[in-house]
Amino acid sequence: MNEDELILMIGGPQGSGLETTAQILTSSLAYSGYGVISDREYYSNITGRHSYIHMNVSPHRIPLDLTYPVKLLGAMDAETIFTHFNDLDKGGFVIYDRSVRGRKLDSIVSMPPITKSRIREVLEKLGIGRDAGSLIDYLVENRGITGVELDFRSFLKDISNKFGIVSTQATRYTSSILVGALAGLIDIERDAIEYGLRRRFGSREKLIKHNIYLIDKVSRQVSEEYGTPMKLPPSKLNVGELLVASGNDIIAMAKVVAGLRFQSYYPITPAADESFFLETYNNFGDKGSILVIQTEDEIAAINSAIGAALAGARSATATSGPGFSLMVEGFGWAGINEVPVVITYYQRGGPATGLPTRGAQSDLMYSLFASHGEFARIVLTSGDHIEAFYDAIEAFNLAEKYQVPVIHLLDKFLANSIVTMEIPDLSSVKIDRGEIVDGGPGYKRFDLSKTISPRAFIGSSAVMWYTGSEHDEYGHTNEDPVFTARMYEKRMEKLDIMDKEIPLDLRIRYYGEKNPDYLLVGWGFVKNTCLKAIDNLKRKGLKGGYLHLRMFMPFPVKYVEEILEDMDISRVIAVEHDYMVQSALAISLFTGIRIRNSIVKYNGRPIYVHELTEAIEKVLSGEDNRVVLTYGA
Amino acid sequence: MARNPSTYRSGLWIDWCPGCGNFGIITAVYKAFSELDLDPSKTVVVGGIGCSGKTPHFINVNGVHSLHGRAIPFATGIKLANPELTVVVNGGDGDILGIGMGHFIALGRRNVDITVIMHDNGVYGLTKGQAAPTLKRGIKTKALSKPNIQDAINPIAIALSAGYTFVARGYSLNIDHLKELIKQAISHKGASFIDVLQPCVVYNNIYTREFYSERIYVLDEVGDWDPEVKSERVDEMMQKIDQAWRRSLEWGDKIPIGIFYKNPNYSTFEERLSMEVPTYLEKPPAKQVITTSEGRPIFTGDVFREFFSKYIIRTKNNRR
Ligand SMILES: Cc1ncc(C[n+]2csc(CCOP(=O)(O)OP(=O)(O)O)c2C)c(N)n1
Ligand code: SF4
Ligand SMILES: [Mg+2]
Numbered sequence: 001m002n003e004d005e006l007i008l009m010i011g012g013p014q015g016s017g018l019e020t021t022a023q024i025l026t027s028s029l030a031y032s033g034y035g036v037i038s039d040r041e042y043y044s045n046i047t048g049r050h051s052y053i054h055m056n057v058s059p060h061r062i063p064l065d066l067t068y069p070v071k072l073l074g075a076m077d078a079e080t081i082f083t084h085f086n087d088l089d090k091g092g093f094v095i096y097d098r099s100v101r102g103r104k105l106d107s108i109v110s111m112p113p114i115t116k117s118r119i120r121e122v123l124e125k126l127g128i129g130r131d132a133g134s135l136i137d138y139l140v141e142n143r144g145i146t147g148v149e150l151d152f153r154s155f156l157k158d159i160s161n162k163f164g165i166v167s168t169q170a171t172r173y174t175s176s177i178l179v180g181a182l183a184g185l186i187d188i189e190r191d192a193i194e195y196g197l198r199r200r201f202g203s204r205e206k207l208i209k210h211n212i213y214l215i216d217k218v219s220r221q222v223s224e225e226y227g228t229p230m231k232l233p234p235s236k237l238n239v240g241e242l243l244v245a246s247g248n249d250i251i252a253m254a255k256v257v258a259g260l261r262f263q264s265y266y267p268i269t270p271a272a273d274e275s276f277f278l279e280t281y282n283n284f285g286d287k288g289s290i291l292v293i294q295t296e297d298e299i300a301a302i303n304s305a306i307g308a309a310l311a312g313a314r315s316a317t318a319t320s321g322p323g324f325s326l327m328v329e330g331f332g333w334a335g336i337n338e339v340p341v342v343i344t345y346y347q348r349g350g351p352a353t354g355l356p357t358r359g360a361q362s363d364l365m366y367s368l369f370a371s372h373g374e375f376a377r378i379v380l381t382s383g384d385h386i387e388a389f390y391d392a393i394e395a396f397n398l399a400e401k402y403q404v405p406v407i408h409l410l411d412k413f414l415a416n417s418i419v420t421m422e423i424p425d426l427s428s429v430k431i432d433r434g435e436i437v438d439g440g441p442g443y444k445r446f447d448l449s450k451t452i453s454p455r456a457f458i459g460s461s462a463v464m465w466y467t468g469s470e471h472d473e474y475g476h477t478n479e480d481p482v483f484t485a486r487m488y489e490k491r492m493e494k495l496d497i498m499d500k501e502i503p504l505d506l507r508i509r510y511y512g513e514k515n516p517d518y519l520l521v522g523w524g525f526v527k528n529t530c531l532k533a534i535d536n537l538k539r540k541g542l543k544g545g546y547l548h549l550r551m552f553m554p555f556p557v558k559y560v561e562e563i564l565e566d567m568d569i570s571r572v573i574a575v576e577h578d579y580m581v582q583s584a585l586a587i588s589l590f591t592g593i594r595i596r597n598s599i600v601k602y603n604g605r606p607i608y609v610h611e612l613t614e615a616i617e618k619v620l621s622g623e624d625n626r627v628v629l630t631y632g633a
Numbered sequence: 634m635a636r637n638p639s640t641y642r643s644g645l646w647i648d649w650c651p652g653c654g655n656f657g658i659i660t661a662v663y664k665a666f667s668e669l670d671l672d673p674s675k676t677v678v679v680g681g682i683g684c685s686g687k688t689p690h691f692i693n694v695n696g697v698h699s700l701h702g703r704a705i706p707f708a709t710g711i712k713l714a715n716p717e718l719t720v721v722v723n724g725g726d727g728d729i730l731g732i733g734m735g736h737f738i739a740l741g742r743r744n745v746d747i748t749v750i751m752h753d754n755g756v757y758g759l760t761k762g763q764a765a766p767t768l769k770r771g772i773k774t775k776a777l778s779k780p781n782i783q784d785a786i787n788p789i790a791i792a793l794s795a796g797y798t799f800v801a802r803g804y805s806l807n808i809d810h811l812k813e814l815i816k817q818a819i820s821h822k823g824a825s826f827i828d829v830l831q832p833c834v835v836y837n838n839i840y841t842r843e844f845y846s847e848r849i850y851v852l853d854e855v856g857d858w859d860p861e862v863k864s865e866r867v868d869e870m871m872q873k874i875d876q877a878w879r880r881s882l883e884w885g886d887k888i889p890i891g892i893f894y895k896n897p898n899y900s901t902f903e904e905r906l907s908m909e910v911p912t913y914l915e916k917p918p919a920k921q922v923i924t925t926s927e928g929r930p931i932f933t934g935d936v937f938r939e940f941f942s943k944y945i946i947r948t949k950n951n952r953r
């Protein structure tokens with residue numbers, strides 16, 4: 001691991017201000033010039049269940065991967081300590097409130113019984129009592145961990161007295177105590193904290209003042225007592241500006257740039273935040289506006305987006321698995337009618353409600369084949385926030401150029417993690433709307449003289465028809481056996497055209513040296529975790545490559561064949577967030593090459609660098625050809 | 634000079650059964666379009682799926698033959714993207730009140746300026762005569778093996794409670810009356826709904842031409858019937874909804890047709906959108922230019938920085 005990077009975690013009940021804390025910390029650290037990724041893990045719950053923020057802070061790079069153990073654990077409650085004590089590194093710090101010491105594992109009602117009994121077993125094995133105090137003592141005595149015990153109540157009382165805040169209101173400042181303690185141990189400068197607070201609270205001066213006072217006080221007390229043991233070296237990142245955004249945010253920003261003009265949605269985790277963002281940033285004055293509409297369900301979402309596309313607006317909808325399941329019939333309609341519509345699809349654990357707030361990559365095959373019948377579609381995936389930004393724009397260009405529906409397949413890991421990134425470079429971004437005509441009399445929407453018929457909008461000078469049934473060139477229902485086959489081929493041939501025309505870089509990327517000792521194959525959010533693991537193993541003398549699949553339809557058959565045929569297939573490992581290793585299935589489907597080694601994870605938590613690194617070694621040593629990862633809380 | 638009704642015929646052979654009530658509906662549509670002189674390229678007919686759903690193909694204006702139950706969402710997307718278009722939905726009773734009910738309600742709530750013409754034949758025509766949501770309980774039409782055991786929906790009452798600001802009923806064989814309703818519905822600003830009683834000569838042997846001709850009466854011919862809300866007063870609106878609702882319960886010896894309710898003073902969705910984005914009507918989604926002449930985004934790097942400045946952090950030490 002990189003010794004100069006800081007892995008930290010803060011945990012507590014949902015609704016206790018963790019998200020705000022993470023935002024403040026991320027901004028403060030970014031202001032100080034550090035690269036940050038901050039992942040949020042939570043239940044489908046508004047108040048009370050355990051959630052946590054897992055951060056990686058780097059002075060020399062922009063991290064996009066997550067790993068364990070953590071050096072710092074900030075606990076809002078006893079549940080956090082019970083849940084995460086094994087995540088703490090030797091020499092690490094745990095920050096907690098004095099009152100949690102007396103809390104017993106069994107008395108934590110928000111912890112699911114199964115989790116409780118699992119933790120109980122671990123405690124028993126280690127001979128630790130069932131109260132948080134005993135556990136903390138154990139960590140201090142046996143694991144070289146320092147306990148930073150604070151009296152939350154006295155801090156709260158202090159600000160409540162000082163600023164005349166009623167004590168019930170003062171508890172809202174609890175999370176700032178953690179910020180203060182972390183600021184002390186990391187030595188985040190005061191101006192950076194103030195900056196973070198200002199960004200979060202804007203002009204709410206009182207709130208800022210109270211927070212600064214509290215954070216300052218805690219931070220001083222902590223560093224007086226413990227020093228600044230986690231002080232980060234000065235940033236070596238040579239950036240003047242950083243964009244701080246979640247995956248949802250960055251996609252929304254990209255859609256604004258892309259010229260999106262109609263977005264429909266029905267609320268669902270982890271997609272809804274994107275539409276919220278667009279609702280906020282939908283009016284650009286003389287530069288235009290986006291109509292964002294919350295529909296009655298996902299069926300209406302996709303079908304109204306299609307309607308808007310027929311009228312000529314760049315249009316999209318954003319959803320997750322359950323929502324897409326409702327959209328599928330409309331998706332097929334867009335296919336047979338060659339409608340450019342973009343579906344931003346954030347995968348989460350399934351089936352049904354599955355793991356509503358956790359990540360997965362198990363909808364790949366579904367995206368490739370969803371809908372009855374056959375038609376040309378594009379399935380584009382992105383490995384991180386930066387890729388996702390440019391891909392989200394390209395999704396619209398491809399949709400309109402080829403007149404096909406596009407699925408931009410993402411996941412919860414990307415959606416909810418906040419990262420720092422360089423500001424996207426718009427100088428090379430293009431808008432390609434494909435061949436658009438005004439139509440005129442006699443216009444044939446599905447003119448067969450071209451595979452991709454010139455598109456006129458409803459509302460142009462033309463009159464046109466669309467139907468979900470097989471149709472003639474005008475869009476009228478037609479089932480003539482000879483003609484039907486021709487129209488069918490017109491739609492399907494687009495797959496070949498797209499395969500020939502779409503630049504390879506948008507479809508697949510290879511990272512690493514030539515002739516590697518082993519090759520990882522992955523897509524989506526596993527990208528940067530793979531790259532980091534490869535980097536780690538390089539230090540051990542293992543030369544790795546990473547094949548990053550981006551477009552699954554049309555699939556870059558030739559390129560994948562070339563790469564895989566050059567490799568000893570026993571040294572190729574597919575890495576994915578699912579059980580069936582669907583990307584390997586897709587590869588064998590399209591190329592006939594079967595990848596037998598896999599590292600998978602399907603418990604809804606992200607794949608972490610440390611466990612992936614270990615698993616790669618295990619596979620390469622021949623010990624196992626399938627490793628199932630499970631780390632995380 | 635207004636376009637002749639025949640210019641609105643697409644010329645396709647209409648494959649409805651001879652004698653089907655749908656012929657009356659489409660004739661009334663041709664006439665209404667003609668009298669309103671609708672520009673075919675600025676008019677869109679969106680159909681659902683069913684015998685009725687095929688309507689767009691038979692009309693020479695833009696036509697979208699959508700999915701079963703989904704005509705309203707398609708129409709909503711089209712209309713909101715380009716509010717200059719006249720958008721009419723033609724769907725069956727199964728389509729609109731069965732599988733598509735959620736959308737039917739949603740359109741009322743939004744009061745988007747769309748006209749819904751529902752072909753109410755009491756059956757699922759195209760799938761061979763199963764009971765539609767408007768078929769009364771206890772009735773056994775030809776194709777049913779047993780009498781219907783589900784209660785019927787009252788389309789007028791539902792439209793009123795959903796928020797439609799124009800609610801009417803027509804009869805497919807009273808073409809001129811229906812034509813007038815369609816004209817008024819299209820001219821009405823807001824969501825309009827016409828429940829059109831339509832004999833299905835093949836599957837509905839109960840609600841036949843004879844059945845209707847004995848029972849139907851025209852609301853306008855009732856002495857003091859006035860369905861229109863004239864002010865923005867809530868009590869007037871409530872009184873008009875109340876009288877419409879009472880009339881909607883009549884289904885027996887007498888069945889009313891005509892306008893049940895009309896409220897031109899209620900805000901449309903388009904108006905609500907304009908309150909938020911004042912340029913909406915003038916530059917709706919479909920009419921905005923989203924690219925420069927060089928094929929580049931309207932958002933340049935500088936605009937991006939400014940617009941999303943809240944998300945951009947100027948770092949402390951490494952200012953370039
Ligand atoms: C999702 C879906 N389910 C079922 C069908 C089959 N289907 C076609 S038309 C129809 C019913 C049509 O009844 P109605 O809407 O009343 O129209 P009508 O034919 O009576 O005019 C059904 C169920 C379909 N096309 N799509
Ligand atoms: S089945 Fe009934 S509704 Fe359908 S076309 Fe024939 S008569 Fe008309
Ligand atoms: Mg019907």
